[in-house]
Amino acid sequence: MIGLFQYCRGVVDDRLRAHGDIREPWPKQVGLLRGKQFVALHSSAPYFVGQDNIGCPRWVVPKVPRLGDGCPATVRLMILVTGASGTVGRHVVRLLKQGGHRARAMTRARSGSTVPPGVDVVQADFEDLDSLRRAVAGVRAVFLLTAPATPQPNHDLALLEVARSAGASSVVKLSAIGTGERFGTATVGAWHQAAEDAVHASGLAWTVLRPSSFASNCLYWADAIQAGQPVPNLTGDGEQGIIDPRDIAAVAVAALTDPAHAGKTYTLTGPELLSVPHQASQLADVIGRPVVSVDVPSTTATQQLLSSGMPPAAVEATVIGSAWARAGHNRILTDDVAKVLARPPATFRDWAQRHREAFTGTQ
Numbered sequence: 001m002i003g004l005f006q007y008c009r010g011v012v013d014d015r016l017r018a019h020g021d022i023r024e025p026w027p028k029q030v031g032l033l034r035g036k037q038f039v040a041l042h043s044s045a046p047y048f049v050g051q052d053n054i055g056c057p058r059w060v061v062p063k064v065p066r067l068g069d070g071c072p073a074t075v076r077l078m079i080l081v082t083g084a085s086g087t088v089g090r091h092v093v094r095l096l097k098q099g100g101h102r103a104r105a106m107t108r109a110r111s112g113s114t115v116p117p118g119v120d121v122v123q124a125d126f127e128d129l130d131s132l133r134r135a136v137a138g139v140r141a142v143f144l145l146t147a148p149a150t151p152q153p154n155h156d157l158a159l160l161e162v163a164r165s166a167g168a169s170s171v172v173k174l175s176a177i178g179t180g181e182r183f184g185t186a187t188v189g190a191w192h193q194a195a196e197d198a199v200h201a202s203g204l205a206w207t208v209l210r211p212s213s214f215a216s217n218c219l220y221w222a223d224a225i226q227a228g229q230p231v232p233n234l235t236g237d238g239e240q241g242i243i244d245p246r247d248i249a250a251v252a253v254a255a256l257t258d259p260a261h262a263g264k265t266y267t268l269t270g271p272e273l274l275s276v277p278h279q280a281s282q283l284a285d286v287i288g289r290p291v292v293s294v295d296v297p298s299t300t301a302t303q304q305l306l307s308s309g310m311p312p313a314a315v316e317a318t319v320i321g322s323a324w325a326r327a328g329h330n331r332i333l334t335d336d337v338a339k340v341l342a343r344p345p346a347t348f349r350d351w352a353q354r355h356r357e358a359f360t361g362t363q
Contacts, residue, residue, distance in 0.1 A: 077140035078120070079256055080168075082106045082159065083147065085114040087216055088174065091249040092143055092256075093119055101257060106135045126155035129162065136166040141256050144199070145174045150311045156195035160202050170205040170262065172255045174248070177212045177241075177267055177332065178324060186320045188329075205262040207255040211248045212241040212269040212330060215351040218279060221291075225283070225359045230294040233276040234301055234322040240330045241269025242279065243337070244346035251340045266336040270345050273331055279348060286352040287359045298323050 079096055083089035084105030096103040097116045104120040115121050124131035126146060136142070142163050146155040156173070163171065175196055179189035187193065199206045221231040248268055255261040274282075276293050284291040298319050305315040324330065337345040352359075 078102045078104050078138050079141045079143070080104045080106055080135060080139040080163075081143045081145075083145035084121075085109075086145070086147075087214075087245050088249045088252065089143070089145055090114045091246060092252050095249060095253040096256070099253070099257065104135070104139065126158055129158065132159055132162045133166065136163045136168060139163065139166060139168050141170045141172070142168055143172050143174070143252055143256055144195075146195070150313045151191040151317045152313070153191050153195040153198065157198050160198055160204070164202055164204060168204060170207075170256075170259070171199055171202065172207045172209065172252055173199045174252070175208050175210045177210045177269070178321075178330060179210055181324070181329065183320060183324045183327075183329065186316075188320060188324050189317075191317070205259065207261045207263070208265040209248065209252060209255070210265065210267045211245075212243050212267075212332065213325070214245050214248075215242050215270070215348050216245045216355075218283065218352070219355065219358055221283075222358050225287070225289070225291055226361050228290075230292045231276070231280060232296045233293040234296050234298070235276055235325040236295060237275050237277070238325040238328050238330060239273035239275045239278070240325055241272070241333045242274050242348045243268055243270040244348075244351045247337050247341070247345045251337060254340050261340070266340065267332065267334045268337055268345075269333050270337075271333070271347055273333060274348055282349050283352050283359060286349065286356055289360075291359075298326075 079101055081089050081093050081096070081103055084093050085107045089105070093103050093105050094116055097119055102120075104122055105115045106122050106124050108125055109123065122131075122135045124135040126132065126148075136159070142159065144156060144159060146159075148155055160171065173196060175192045176189045179196060180193040181188045196208055199208065218231075224231050247270075251266060251268060255264075255266075280291040280293045301322065302315060302319050305318065306312065310318075
């Protein structure tokens with residue numbers, strides 16, 4: 001669910017963008033571990049994706065008066081995608097475009113490089129209410145994906161408020177598996193729980209997505225694997241239902257375009273339970289070279305992340321989630337992906353084969 005992934009600034013950044021598995025904005029929290037640079041990630045952070053053909057029906061919008069002439073007209077209102085240049089967001093935008101839906105891509109930096117032609121792009125920041133109001137103008141549905149440097153629900157609350165005020169009718173919130181569960185004296189995904197509660201109380205039609213650990217997390221191992229070094233393992237032998245991020249985006253698009261998913265909370269997993277050593281073994285088979293993992297105890301990770309300058313709240317969330325998965329609490333498989341998409345979820349090996357070049361350094 002949560003882990004530390006090897007990261008060399010610039011090199012991995014370019015590689016992940018090339019393979020379509022990078023989030024926006026780039027994480028700020030970088031920790032040192034065993035003399036290498038690592039970045040701490042949670043499965044709820046936008047490692048986000050899509051599926052090329054899901055056959056979702058187009059949302060039917062009632063006739064409304066055309067402003068100024070009093071005559072009714074059929075309109076297709078806008079769907080706002082936050083984190084639109086990130087891993088999930090960029091694929092959500094692409095799928096909406098392919099399905100004939102009007103999509104608006106919200107990013108912090110206005111860049112069209114990851115947005116399909118013909119898609120509206122708006123530059124906005126969750127801490128700038130005026131920019132958020134511009135982003136939600138004319139929007140009827142929102143894909144809500146936030147990844148603040150310090151885990152807190154303020155960004156979700158801000159966008160929910162302006163979206164409701166602007167007349168939006170529905171929201172699809174990307175959360176995380178295990179949100180709200182008690183683990184010792186801690187609560188897993190506490191900030192996601194606060195955001196989910198706000199979504200439920202928003203008055204909007206809502207769908208909540210709780211994905212398990214992302215297959216794309218492994219891209220942060222690429223440099224270590226190419227160098228023949230071990231990859232870090234914060235979750236020990238804890239098995240998780242590793243999910244291909246494209247499946248998350250496909251479910252998100254279904255929820256954004258079909259009101260039948262309103263009021264549902266989907267726990268999204270892949271088809272098999274895998275530990276980090278299992279993932280390393282499958283990657284080794286795919287790329288034809290050894291991939292080994294090295295166990296990183298929670299105490300070591302905590303010390304290294306704090307010394308790197310990561311905010312204490314972010315360190316705490318990372319360590320709690322890793323320990324929760326290490327203890328076996330994320331040993332969960334569901335059929336929610338299959339129910340929504342009418343097909344089985346992709347396997348980790350499928351994902352690894354599609355991203356083989358990222359680990360071999362070849363094109």
